[in-house]
Amino acid sequence: MILPIVTYGHPALKGKAEIVKEDCPELEKLVGDMLETMKAAGGAGLAAPQVNRNLRLFVTGPLGEEDPGDHVFINPEIIQFSGLFQGMLEACLSIPGLQLSLLRQEHIRIRYQTLDFSWEEKSYSGWSARILQHEYDHLEGILITDRIIPERKRSIKSFLHKLAQGRAKVEVPYPTIQ
């Protein structure tokens, strides 16, 4: 089932999300719906707060060229950052119509639980590491607009204001919640 995506200005995108407990009802269904929603919306990843669920959980598509995708990260922690900071354009399904150049570190090591709640640890680099840092930020209530310099933020202030009020003229091919 395709879920509506919460957009900029909605309180679900702010604040720290809560730990996913093993007795979380219909977790598998939620993960399946999030993967379906992410693909339908053309996203590289999708975090639970973006579908109005206050849970520390996100899904991603392929991480690396040969990777078929469909990853789920439950209660993730980024336990190590390394390498150079690199700038690259990022977009967010919750902030349609905006691309921002963001500095992120090149390599990360992430610890997380799988759907059966066993712990795993993996390292990622480059674009994959960027996707994971972006989705992890959502669990902390941090958006790409929080990671830019004040001058840049001022330049998009009126667009963000309109977006939050539902007055921005942006058409998206997926259902949203204002």
Ligand SMILES: [Zn+2]
């Ligand atoms: Zn996002």
